[in-house]
Amino acid sequence: MIPGRFxxxxxxxxxxxxxxxxxxxxxxxxxxxxxxxxxxMKLRFAEPAHIIDINGIADLRGIREExxxxxxxxxTTESAIIDSGLLQRRCPVLPEAARLIADPQxxxxxxxxxxxxxxxxxxxHPAVLMALDAEFVIHGRKGERREPVNGFYVGPYLTALDDGxxxxxxxxxxxxxxxxxxxxxxxxKTGDYATAATCCLLEMDGDTCRRVRLTLTNVGPxxxxxxxxxxxxxxxxxxAERIEQAAQAAMSICNPAADLRGSPEYKTHxxxxxxxxxxxxxxxxxxxx
Amino acid sequence: MAKHAIxxxxxxxxxxxxxxxxxxxxxxxxxxxRLTGAHIGCETSHCGxxxxxxxxxxxxxxxxxxxxxxxxDIRTVEGLAGAEGLHPIQxxxxxxxxxxxxxxxxxxxxxxxxxxxDNPNPSEEEIRQGMxxxxxxxxxxxxxxxxxxxxxEKMQSGETAAAE
Numbered sequence: 001m002i003p004g005r006f007x008x009x010x011x012x013x014x015x016x017x018x019x020x021x022x023x024x025x026x027x028x029x030x031x032x033x034x035x036x037x038x039x040x041m042k043l044r045f046a047e048p049a050h051i052i053d054i055n056g057i058a059d060l061r062g063i064r065e066e067x068x069x070x071x072x073x074x075x076t077t078e079s080a081i082i083d084s085g086l087l088q089r090r091c092p093v094l095p096e097a098a099r100l101i102a103d104p105q106x107x108x109x110x111x112x113x114x115x116x117x118x119x120x121x122x123x124x125h126p127a128v129l130m131a132l133d134a135e136f137v138i139h140g141r142k143g144e145r146r147e148p149v150n151g152f153y154v155g156p157y158l159t160a161l162d163d164g165x166x167x168x169x170x171x172x173x174x175x176x177x178x179x180x181x182x183x184x185x186x187x188x189k190t191g192d193y194a195t196a197a198t199c200c201l202l203e204m205d206g207d208t209c210r211r212v213r214l215t216l217t218n219v220g221p222x223x224x225x226x227x228x229x230x231x232x233x234x235x236x237x238x239x240a241e242r243i244e245q246a247a248q249a250a251m252s253i254c255n256p257a258a259d260l261r262g263s264p265e266y267k268t269h270x271x272x273x274x275x276x277x278x279x280x281x282x283x284x285x286x287x288x289x
Numbered sequence: 290m291a292k293h294a295i296x297x298x299x300x301x302x303x304x305x306x307x308x309x310x311x312x313x314x315x316x317x318x319x320x321x322x323r324l325t326g327a328h329i330g331c332e333t334s335h336c337g338x339x340x341x342x343x344x345x346x347x348x349x350x351x352x353x354x355x356x357x358x359x360x361x362d363i364r365t366v367e368g369l370a371g372a373e374g375l376h377p378i379q380x381x382x383x384x385x386x387x388x389x390x391x392x393x394x395x396x397x398x399x400x401x402x403x404x405x406x407d408n409p410n411p412s413e414e415e416i417r418q419g420m421x422x423x424x425x426x427x428x429x430x431x432x433x434x435x436x437x438x439x440x441x442e443k444m445q446s447g448e449t450a451a452a453e
Binding site for chain 2: 001002003004005006007008010031034035038039042051053055079102103104105106108109190191
């Protein structure tokens with residue numbers, strides 16, 4: 001399988017990429033790691049006339065700390081996310097999620113930005129970045145704007161990013177020291193998308209949950225924020241009953257499509273189980289386990 | 290559609306080639322440069338038969354545009370064996386019966402090579418995780434794991450001998 005015909009452009013810097021995007025409008029498509037886009041092009045699900053390769057832009061890679069914010073370049077590969085000592089210390093849920101994406105070769109090319117911005121409801125970073133209250137820094141012809149990840153996903157492959165815009169950074173408020181975290185992902189085999197997955201971030205105050213974030217992957221047309229489940233746990237002691245109520249609340253917002261991974265009922269059931277596991281693991285870690 | 294003139298350093302040798310925008314690296318290697326070791330398997334970045342090493346990392350060459358590899362250092366399975374004979378990884382697959390039909394083997398070998406460059410003494414679990422992007426429909430993987438272990442031991446004892 002070979003993609004259809006297109007013109008290839010290697011963007012030299014962010015301004016060059018924005019100019020190329022403006023020039024080609026809806027006919028232009030950014031090429032990040034390519035491991036979502038190129039397979040879609042081979043299958044003719046996507047046929048952009050112009051490919052704008054941003055792999056050569058060094059400014060779009062890297063992970064750094066700016067005060068109490070973690071700043072990640074969108075072209076940072078999954079392998080670099082996994083290997084980052086800074087993320088391991090400050091935001092370990094990101095390496096944990098990245099390790100569950102695809103396989104070693106794909107993670108060497110696949111990028112956090114490509115995963116987070118493609119709009120595929122099966123991708124893992126969107127839910128994780130929602131749980132982290134991250135925001136995208138977006139460049140376009142009109143300059144720079146910032147957009148919270150929560151609310152960014154509108155539908156399958158549909159985001160708040162306009163044609164002609166490019167994300168230049170992902171900003172994450174550094175999670176509190178000692179926070180609990182987990183990304184529980186159920187998949188059929190190496191390399192598969194999630195049948196269901198849950199991200200949990202929580203901060204404890206003694207026996208009480210001070211702050212909880214719960215988000216779900218691949219059980220709806222977009223990643224989902226389980227707000228009701230969060231409210232059930234916030235300010236409460238996370239007893240087995242509470243965790244079960246939260247899992248039920250998370251299941252109540254699921255609306256998965258039937259496919260080879262199972263029926264909507266099965267996927268919803270697995271979303272409940274992943275939610276239980278994510279909360280339990282995050283709790284253990286918050287308690288120093 | 291414009292052709293792109295690119296230079297690839299493959300197994301230590303510079304090669305100039307003109308490629309179409311839409312040409313995938315695996316086709317450039319196989320069809321233009323006649324390096325047919327890397328195979329075309331699933332074509333959807335799952336099976337790993339097309340794995341080659343690009344600038345120090347294992348990559349599935351069916352999902353990279355050839356033009357993106359401009360200037361890259363590429364190692365393919367053809368670059369493993371030396372004048373002195375089979376590479377320890379090839380010998381490991383042979384000794385431990387790490388292959389049957391052999392279709393996935395070139396990708397397995399070059400992936401195992403990179404794995405052992407990065408981690409010369411991997412645990413069984415690390416080998417399983419490291420080789421997770423390469424599918425084999427014959428062996429059941431157990432012998433592949435043993436083959437990598439065999440190579441790891443041989444390469445390390447070779448290094449020790451050289452150091453002494």
